[in-house]
Amino acid sequence: MINVKDLPVDVEEMRLWIVGHREMTDPPVPWAQLSRETGIPAGTLQPFCAGTYQGNNENIARRLFQFMQSVEAKEKRQQSLPVNPGFIETETSQRLMMLLEIAHMGRITVGATGPGTGKTKTVREYAERAGMVWTATMKPSTNRLLPMILEVHKALKLDPRRLSTADASRIVIERVRGRKGLLVIDEANFLGIEGIEEIRNWHDETGVGVCFLGNEELLARIETGRHRDQFARLNRRIAMRHVQRLPTRTDVAQFCDGWQITQPDIRAYLEKIALTPDSGGLGECQQLIEAGSMLAAADDESRGLSLSDLREAQMYRATRWIRA
Structure with a gap:
């Protein structure tokens, strides 16, 4: 420039x-x-x-x-940038698909996974395949009941309106009743007790499938937290749980195959990154591949990605503390 x-x-x-x-x-x-x-x-x-x-x-x-x-x-x-392969079917994505499929049968399931395990991409892929899937992504501001319900309204593509909490909840029930759909609540660890119980009540009244997805904190709150007695009705209705903090080695191998990474040294490097707790998992690996590819192209457009490019990219990332 x-x-x-x-x-x-x-x-x-x-x-x-x-x-x-x-x-x-x-x-x-x-x-x-x-x-x-x-x-x-x-x-x-x-x-x-x-x-x-x-x-x-x-x-x-x-x-x-x-x-x-x-x-x-x-x-x-x-x-x-290398060509992004999009959704990559991994060992973990198959487990998450099963959670979604079972929930879509009109049940409640819970997935508690760490970052970089492919949760969000798997939900998007399942919605493309199955249809009648509504995904509401929670955030700190949806901890209270009405903001949570309005977030679900957005997922259901309902027009925004000024409503009381009771009316907003009733509209959700009317919308999902009899449609044999699946309501995915992503980042559900941000929900309060009232929000989780309200969603459980929608399931009871309409038979809509519900899949709660979040981190390990979500399942710990439901099963062993200080409010576990208040979640007793929900616990009885959970048809399947899946807990996984990190990607698996098979996940990493499948990820590398999808990105056409064949060099053994780079594959070993990415595996070390992905399997380190709190590193960001496969999402961090993708960031490093993309950043490393740009560094490689800036140095010499004719050569491909090398391990030194990834190490240099890591220097600028939060994973620089990992000795990979």
């Missing part, structure tokens, strides 16, 4: 570039979106592209030159 603050910019060249950039997609990028991306008001951008802008055209061209440089840099970085 170059700094064009004090350099002349060809106004006509930038006009042609931004028009071509906008029309690369079908339909063309909406003016409002292009305005947000460039930081230039649509009321200025449109007449500039039409050649009718009465203001300082060179200033607009200069800002568009900066935007063009960022677009080209992003495209270059994208070209250096």
